[in-house]
Amino acid sequence: AQKVTQAQTEISVVEKEDVTLDCVYETRDTTYYLFWYKQPPSGELVFLIRRNSFDEQNEISGRYSWNFQKSTSSFNFTITASQVVDSAVYFCALWTGGGNKLTFGTGTQLKVEL
């Protein structure tokens, strides 16, 4: 069975601080995909990134960066110079062939204050 753990329930930072959201996953499959989604207060989930298990290269997109480490089964997400508009719930999700569905973590509520 697959599982995604986001141990940080809520994080509060002051604007311009860097913040890292942790994601640890469990699966016995060798082929899998990891995702991050952002859910702002409006409720609509916004796709941020998709990464397959064979690609361990870290990725940077503007202020966002992701660190994928298979050795620790982690796929962490860092926001550099956070802004108030980054305030949202962030979900990490896992797809495996064995489960054939997207399994979500419990989410991390990020609050960025002025």
Next chain:
Amino acid sequence: GAVVSQHPSWVICKSGTSVKIECRSLDFQATTMFWYRQFPKQSLMLMATSNEGSKATYEQGVEKDKFLINHASLTLSTLTVTSAHPEDSSFYICSVSLALPETQYFGPGTRLLVL
């Protein structure tokens, strides 16, 4: 990514009535659509997966006679909550995908309140 709409965005109904929620893929033909339910401050739970022209596949514990899903075309799926009760009050979200494990794109969600 894909643009997905849901209608209605909000619905309040009396206990015992049925409610239909529409999910539309506006800019591509979605082979696969998914329905999720999210309770306040909780994660998304997959209810069912539907493929166009086929019967939906429901997750364990989801009553298929209560949550009727129809995926009649590549751009439209509907979820009907039959004989709704207060415990069915939740945020219902659909998503679309070309096929797993392709990325899922989510609709804005429908908030259902059953009185």
